[in-house]
Structures are given as C-alpha cells and as structure tokens.
Amino acid sequence: MTPEQLSTAIVDVLTTLTDEGTLALPDGVPASVTVERPRQKGHGDYATNVALQLAKKAGTNPRALAELVAARLTATDGIGDVEIAGPGFLNITVEAGAQGQVALDVLAAGERYGANDAFAGEKINLEFVSANPTGPIHIGGVRWAAVGDALGRIFTLTGAEVTREYYFNDHGAQIDRFSRSLLASAKGEPAPEDGYGGQYIHDIASAVVAQRPDVKDLADDEAQEVFRAIGVDMMFGEIKQSLHEFGVDFDVYFHEDDLHKSGAVDRAIARLTEMGNTYESEGALWLRTEKFGDDKDRVIIKSDGNGAYISGDLAYYLDKRERGFDRCLIMLGADHHGYVGRMNAMCAAFGDVPGQNLEILIGQMVNLLQDGEPVRMSKRAGTVITLEDLVGAIGKDAARYALARYSSDSNIDLDLDLWTKAESANPVYYVQYVHARVSSILRNAADLGLEPGTAMELLTHEKEGELLRALAELPRVVASAAELREPHRVARYLEDTAGIYHRFYDNCRVLPMGDEEPxxxxxxxxxxxxxxRVVFANGLELLGVSAPERM
Structure with a gap:
C-alpha cells in the first residue's frame, strides 16, 4: 500500500463521516491528505497529522477527531493497525500482504512506475544552457545541461509536453568580438583586447582558412564576415556535438538573429504599445516595467535607433507564447540574477502571470577540486573549465549525476578524486552498484529456473518492509521534483534507497543455498x-545516467 493509496483511504473515511453527519467540515473534505514515513521506529509504517489540521475547522479537538478516523480506517482492507499518538497523530501499520503489493505494482508499471498526470495537458518550453557560440561550454553551462535535461525528463513523466530549447545568441557584440578574434589568429596577431583566447580559437581559425583559403586575401572587414559566417557555425556545431555526447539534445535551436530579421521585435513592441505599456522619452522608447515590479523602466529602443538587449527578450518571449507554450522556463547562471525582476515585469506587461507563464531558475557556481586544490582553467579554452574537461576527468555518468545531485541554488565543490572512485563513498557508484547487484541476482535466479512470485504476504521481515516503503516513495519524489523544479530530489532518494536495499540484502537471503529447495x-x-531494479533503472533514467547490468 502506497502513501497515495493511504491518502485516498483517509479521504474516503472523512467523506463517509461527513456524509453520515458524524463530522462537519465547512470547507469540505480535502482532496488529499499528507501521509509520510515516520522518522522513528515503532511509529508504524506511515503517519499523518490530518486530525491536527482539520480539528479546529470541525469544531472538535485533534485527538477526538483522530479517534473517529482511526476507528473507521482500521476496518479498511490492508490496514493492520492505527495508533493515536501525542496530540492526535495517526500512526498506521499496513498488513504485510498490502505492503508487499507495492512490489507487484512496480513490476506491473515497469518503465512507467513513478509517473503521474500532475502536468498533463501543459505545454512547457524548457530553455537551458544557451551558451554564447563564442567558445566551448563552460562548467556553469554544463550544470544546466545536466539539471535541465533531467527536469525535462521529470516533466515528461508527469504528463507535460516538453520542448527543450537552446537560444542561439548569434546577434550582437559578442559575435563581433569572436569573429575579430578568429581573424587575428589567422593573421598570427594577438587576440583583440576585448576578444577571446584559447587553443580553440586557433583551431577554428585554421579550419576556416582550410575551408576558405582565399580569406587571407580579403580586406579585413570582408574577412571578418567570412570568419563570422563560418566560424560561428563551426563553434555551434561543436557545442551541439559536445552536448549530444553528454546525452543532451534539444528539440529547437532558436537563432536570436532571426528575431531581428523577421520583424518579431517590431511585433512585440507593437503589442506592448497597444496595451499602453510603452512610452517615448529622451529620444528612446521605454517599457513601463516599474509598474510591474521592476526597480525601474527599461529602454527598448535606444536614442540611436538600435534595439537594447531587452528588445530581443520581448520578441522571444512573445514568440514562445504564440507557439502555444503555457509555461516558459528559463535557466540562467548566477550572473544573470539581476535579470529576474525585469523579465518578470516583461511577462506581466504582456498580460501574463510571472511564475506561471514565465519562470526563471537561477543556478549557482560549480568549483572543481583535485588533490584538495581548485582546478582553475582548461588547456583548450584557456580561461574556463569546459564540458569536455569535466567528462574527461570523471566520465559522463558521474558528471551528470554530480551536477544534478545538488539543489541548483547552492554552490557545488566537486572533488574529482572522489567522483572517480569505485567505492560506496562515490554517490553515483553507490547507486549504480545497486542496479548491477540486483541484476546479478536476477540472472542467477534465471539460471536456477526461479521466477518472481506473488505470495507477498510472506514479506514480514522488518528490512523487507523498509525496502517496500522506500520503493513506494518514488511517485511522490517524482511529483515533488517536478513541482519544485528540483531533480536533485531523485538523486538523494536513490541514495537513501540504496542504503535501505543493502540492509535488506544483508538480512534477507533471496536465493536458496546449496541443495535448498526454492x-x-x-x-x-x-x-x-x-x-x-525497476525503481533504480527509472530513477537513473530520469537523471540521464546509465543503469549498468554489471560493475
């Protein structure tokens, strides 16, 4: 019996009590109640504080309400005992057969175990990474690659229609600096003062020259355009390939330049002007963001006639909404924290709801340590640690797991030495080892001709019950991870459940020994x-990490 099933049973009891007039709830019976695993042994299999929550509304005291609920709940199939504790907590013990049914439910659901329909019918645009195409993806972008892709998988399992989108910043000053840097490299000159350095600049410059040998004969302005057209495309192709090898692919690669060439910026400004949310001052066009919670109004079109950076944001957001997305999630690095207020104000200016139609998630820094010392720069990129650096140091699985394991709003210090160890101190090894171990047991069972049974009422050992209750938690964990946008909850759940499984394995022999009859x-x-095995395979899949059969 799962927490969700117990919640339904308690709601049914409350409904019966109100229908017969024994209980009065002015606000009606809640659609669900919170059922959790108790922290202390001896407090049953599950606990709920529903009596404390509803007693005042029902005009009674919590313990009296708990007694009413307990009397009816005890008669429910699958409930072994209901104990009232303290001021009115209900500690619930589930019969072994009902508890064991969880395992059969998991096996029946297979790859769909953990799914729910919390976001059914929602179209979600999930924009993440979106690194400038002026260099390899740095470690901050890698974090969003791991977290964003995992969040997309979680949303999909909760019923959403998810589009992963990469915003390709191919318009503006940074592209000019990139193309000038390539030109300087091709001419054997130092990088411009505001340009980009690193071996990758020399590699791309050489590749452009190999493709267009005549580029050296062109005037600098013409040559720069060649380096822009070919070099940016090469850099972006490399970024896409790196992400693909990391297990992250996007459904849409949206080019910022298209917004300006298609007239999308003008359309967005026209929409905002019709709504009365723009005005002219000092020769510039302004957006009334202050009235929507920003700290000041923002310039859209500067006095020189060029669009300010926010002009592209306006057009891009409207484009997403016009493509039919109910919810637009954007994942940004810590250095973009100042954009949150203006982006939310922009959303409200279009008549939408910040936090609902537009959500902005901020990710904090990632620091790499080796031999206890910070790892500061890449040999290839020159100034930053890249995706290839991290994967080369600890492998794809460890990199994805490590980056998705922590709350995005916290800094990470990744010890490269730890994440390469084949021992339980390494979290990804600890979790993957469970899947490998159970796979080995199932292979050995198959060799013995032994198949899983259905007499689940025989699972009465304390450690069996602990494992069953842990497996029952995956749907709740997935729902919580989706609701809170926190994929790390899946990783921490897997680690907790791994410990519970190992304690079960140490105490409960699964296969017969010697000549013992199964x-x-x-x-x-x-x-x-x-x-x-199903639970660990599904959990690892949500994180984009492999579930090995052998280790």
Whole structure:
C-alpha cells in the first residue's frame, strides 16, 4: 500500500463521516491528505497529522477527531493497525500482504512506475544552457545541461509536453568580438583586447582558412564576415556535438538573429504599445516595467535607433507564447540574477502571470577540486573549465549525476578524486552498484529456473518492509521534483534507497543455498528485488545516467 493509496483511504473515511453527519467540515473534505514515513521506529509504517489540521475547522479537538478516523480506517482492507499518538497523530501499520503489493505494482508499471498526470495537458518550453557560440561550454553551462535535461525528463513523466530549447545568441557584440578574434589568429596577431583566447580559437581559425583559403586575401572587414559566417557555425556545431555526447539534445535551436530579421521585435513592441505599456522619452522608447515590479523602466529602443538587449527578450518571449507554450522556463547562471525582476515585469506587461507563464531558475557556481586544490582553467579554452574537461576527468555518468545531485541554488565543490572512485563513498557508484547487484541476482535466479512470485504476504521481515516503503516513495519524489523544479530530489532518494536495499540484502537471503529447495519466500523476495531494479533503472533514467547490468 502506497502513501497515495493511504491518502485516498483517509479521504474516503472523512467523506463517509461527513456524509453520515458524524463530522462537519465547512470547507469540505480535502482532496488529499499528507501521509509520510515516520522518522522513528515503532511509529508504524506511515503517519499523518490530518486530525491536527482539520480539528479546529470541525469544531472538535485533534485527538477526538483522530479517534473517529482511526476507528473507521482500521476496518479498511490492508490496514493492520492505527495508533493515536501525542496530540492526535495517526500512526498506521499496513498488513504485510498490502505492503508487499507495492512490489507487484512496480513490476506491473515497469518503465512507467513513478509517473503521474500532475502536468498533463501543459505545454512547457524548457530553455537551458544557451551558451554564447563564442567558445566551448563552460562548467556553469554544463550544470544546466545536466539539471535541465533531467527536469525535462521529470516533466515528461508527469504528463507535460516538453520542448527543450537552446537560444542561439548569434546577434550582437559578442559575435563581433569572436569573429575579430578568429581573424587575428589567422593573421598570427594577438587576440583583440576585448576578444577571446584559447587553443580553440586557433583551431577554428585554421579550419576556416582550410575551408576558405582565399580569406587571407580579403580586406579585413570582408574577412571578418567570412570568419563570422563560418566560424560561428563551426563553434555551434561543436557545442551541439559536445552536448549530444553528454546525452543532451534539444528539440529547437532558436537563432536570436532571426528575431531581428523577421520583424518579431517590431511585433512585440507593437503589442506592448497597444496595451499602453510603452512610452517615448529622451529620444528612446521605454517599457513601463516599474509598474510591474521592476526597480525601474527599461529602454527598448535606444536614442540611436538600435534595439537594447531587452528588445530581443520581448520578441522571444512573445514568440514562445504564440507557439502555444503555457509555461516558459528559463535557466540562467548566477550572473544573470539581476535579470529576474525585469523579465518578470516583461511577462506581466504582456498580460501574463510571472511564475506561471514565465519562470526563471537561477543556478549557482560549480568549483572543481583535485588533490584538495581548485582546478582553475582548461588547456583548450584557456580561461574556463569546459564540458569536455569535466567528462574527461570523471566520465559522463558521474558528471551528470554530480551536477544534478545538488539543489541548483547552492554552490557545488566537486572533488574529482572522489567522483572517480569505485567505492560506496562515490554517490553515483553507490547507486549504480545497486542496479548491477540486483541484476546479478536476477540472472542467477534465471539460471536456477526461479521466477518472481506473488505470495507477498510472506514479506514480514522488518528490512523487507523498509525496502517496500522506500520503493513506494518514488511517485511522490517524482511529483515533488517536478513541482519544485528540483531533480536533485531523485538523486538523494536513490541514495537513501540504496542504503535501505543493502540492509535488506544483508538480512534477507533471496536465493536458496546449496541443495535448498526454492520456496514461496524466495520467490516473493525475488519479486522485491526485481521491483528494486525497476525503481533504480527509472530513477537513473530520469537523471540521464546509465543503469549498468554489471560493475
């Protein structure tokens, strides 16, 4: 029996009590109640504080309400005992058969175990990474690659229609600096003062020259345009390939330059002007963002007639909404924290709801350590640590897991030595090892001709119950990770459940020994092991990490 099933059973009890007039709830029976695993042993399998939450509304005291609920809940199929604790907590013990049913439910659901329909019908545009095409993806962008892709997988499992989108910044000053840097490299000159350095600049410059040998004969302004057209395309192709090898692919690569060439900026400004949210002052066109919570109004078109940076943001947001997206999520680095207020104000200026139609997630810094010392720069990029550096140091699985394992709003110090160790101190090894171990058990069982059974009422050992309750938590964890935009909850759940599985394995022998005849307990435990494999495979899949059969 899962927490969700217990919640439904408690709601049914409350409904029966109100229907017969025993209980009065002016606001009606809640659609669901919170059911959690108790922190202390001896407090049952699950606990709820529903009586404390509803007693005042019902005009009674919590303990009296708890007694009413407990009396009816005890008679529910699958409930072994309901104990009232403290001021009115309900500690619920589930019958072994009902608890064991969890394993069969997991096996029946397979790859869909953990799914729900919380975001069914929603079209979500998930924009992440969006690194400037002026160099390899740095470690901050890598973090968003891991977190963003995992969040997309989680949203999909909760019923959303997800579009992963990469905003290709191919318009503006940074592209000019990039193309000037390539030209300087091709001429054997130092990089411009405001340009880009690193071996990758020399590599791309050489590749452009190899493709267009005549570029050296052109005037600098013409040559720069060649380096812009070919060099940016090469750099972006390299970025896409790096992300693909990292297991991250996008559905849409949106070019910023298209917004300016297509007239999308003008259309967005016209829409805002019609709504009365622009005005002219000092020869410039302004957006009334202050009235929507920003610290000041923002210039859209500067006095020289050129668009300010926000002009592209306006057009891009409107374009997403016109493509039918209900929710636009944008993941930005810590250096973009100042953009949140103006972006939310922009959303409101279009008549939308910040936090609903537009959400902005901010990710903090990632620091790499080796031998206890900071790793500061890449040999290839020159000034930053890149995606290739990280994957080359610890591997793709460890990199994805490590970056998705922490809350995005916290800084990360990644110890490269730790994440390469084949031992339990390495979190990704610890979790993957469970999948490999249960896969080995299932292979050995198959060699013995032993298949998972259904006599789940035989699973009465304390450690079996702990594992079953842990497996039952995955749907709640997935729902919470989606609601809070926190994929790290899946990783931490897997680590907790790994510890519970190892304690089960140490205490409960799954396969018969020697000449021992297989019995129904072996088969029931084998079903529990098979369900464990499903849970770990599904959890790792959500993080974009492999589930190895052998280690």
């Amino acid at each position: 019995n129904d307990l072996h088969r029931a435990r084998l079903a529990l092991v098979a369900a464990t």
